[in-house]
Amino acid sequence: MADTTRNSANGAEGYREIFGIDGKVVCISGSSRGLGKSLAACFGRLGAKVVLSSNNNEDLAEAEAELAGQGTEVTAIHADVRSHEDCKALIGGTVDRFGRIDVMVCNAGTDIIKPAHSYEEAEWDEIVDTNLRGYYYCAKFSAQAMLEQGGGSIIMTSSVASSLGIPGLTVYAATKGGVNQLTRTMAIEWADKGIRVNAVAPGFINNFMDGVHPNLDTPYQRRAMDLTPMRRRGNLSEYFGPYIFLASPAASFVTGEILYVDGGYAAS
Template sequence: MTSKLFDISGKTIVISGSSRGLGKALAGCFGSLGAQIVISSHEVDELRETKQEFEALGYDVVAVPADVRREQDIQNLVGDTVAHFGKIDVMICNAGTDIIKPAETYEIDEWEHVLSINVRGYYLCAKAAAQRMLPQRRGSIVMTSSIASSLGVPGLTPYAVSKGGANQLVKTMAVEWADRNVRVNAVAPGYINNFMKGVHIDLDTPYQRRAMAHTPMGRRGELSEYFGPYVFLASDAASFVTGEILYVDGGYHAA
C-alpha cells in the first residue's frame, strides 16, 4: 500500500514554462516516473528541442506552444491535453519571470510584464485546468511560488507581489474547490542553482552573499531537490493536503 502512495505513473501532468529550468527538470522527473507529460512554452524552437530530448528517453510527451498571458493559448493547452490523453490530472503552474532592480526604478511596463506572467498566467492555467477537473471531481493544481511571497527580499518588488498573489490564488481556490476534490497547493523555492532566461547573476555581490547568509544550509538548492515536493503534491500521498504553501528553501523561511 505505502509503495503506491507516491505513484504518479499514468497520471497526465501539464507543466507551463517547461522548455527549460525548473519546469523542464520537473517534466523530466515526471516522465521518468511513468507520467504522461505535456510540456509548454512560448519559445517554440526550445520547446521542440525539449520534446525531442524527452522522446529519446522514451517518455510519453506532448508539446503545446502557449503564452500564459493569452487565455485562448491556455484553453488550447488544456484542450489539446484532454484530446490527446483523454484527461488532465495535474496542472503545474510554473511559467514565470523576474526583473531585479531597486524598487523606485521600475518602469510601469516592467511591472505589468512580471505580473501578467506570474499572476495572470497562473490564474489562466489554474482556471482552465479546474474547468476540466471540477466535473470529474478530482485533480491537483500546484503553483510555483517563492520565499519572496512572504518575506522582504531586496530587488524583487513586482516579483514578490506576484508570488504573494500566487499564494492567495492557492488559498482561495483551495477553499472554493475542496468539496469537489480539486486540490490547490504551492511549492515555494528558495534560491535555486538555476537562473531564469534574461536574469544575469553575479554570485559575488552583496545581494547574493546576503542570500546565502540568510539560508541556514548555506547554499542554493539543486533542481533535483525540488522533485520530491512536487511529486508529493501531485500524488495521492497528498490527498488531504490543500491550500498549503510548501517552502523548500534550505531553512531560509524559518530563520
C-alpha cells in the same frame, strides 16, 4: 529512504513505487528549461504522460525531443501564459491529446531585479501578467476540466519572496504573494469537488530561471546565501519530492498549503 537528492535520475526512480504517478497526465507551464523542464523529466521517469508548455518554440522543441528520447510519452504545446486564449488552448490541447488532465503545475515565471522606484510600466505588466495572470488562467482552465472528470491537483510555483521582504524583487514578490492567495482561495472553493490546490515556495535554486540571474556571484546572491541556514543553493533534484508528493494520492488530504523548500531561509 536512501538519500537521492544529488542524482536526478535516481531521485525520480526513488519515488516511483511510493507515489503512484504512473499514467497520470501532467501539464507544466514554463517547462522548456530550468525547474519546469527538470520537473517534466522527473514526472516522465515516474510514468506520467507529460505536456510541456512555453512561449519559446526553439527551447520547447528541444525539451520535447529530450524527454521523448528518455522514453516519456510527451507532447509540447506553445502557450504564452499572459494570453487567455493560449491558456485555454493549452488545457484543451492537453485533454484532446490524453483525454484528461490530472496535474497542472503553474510554473511559468519571470522577474526583473531593480530598485522599487525604477520599474517601468511595461516591466510591471510583464511580471504581473506572467506570474499572476498566467497562473490564474492556467488554474482556471485546468479546474474546469478537473471539475468535469471528478478532481485533480493544481500546484503553483511560489517563492520565499512571497512572504519576505527582499530588496530588488518588489514586483516579483507582489505577484508571488498573490499566487499564495490564489492557492488558498481556490483550494477552499474547490475542496469539496476533488480538486486540491497547493504551492511550492522555492528558495534560491541552482539554474533557476536560466538567463534571468546569469551572474550568481553578486552582492545580492551572496546576501541570499548568508540568509540561508544551509549555506547553499538548492539543487533542482531536491524539488522533485515536494512536487511529486503534492501531485500524488499521498497528499490526498493536503490542500491550500504553501510548502517552503528553501534551506531554512523563511524560518530564519
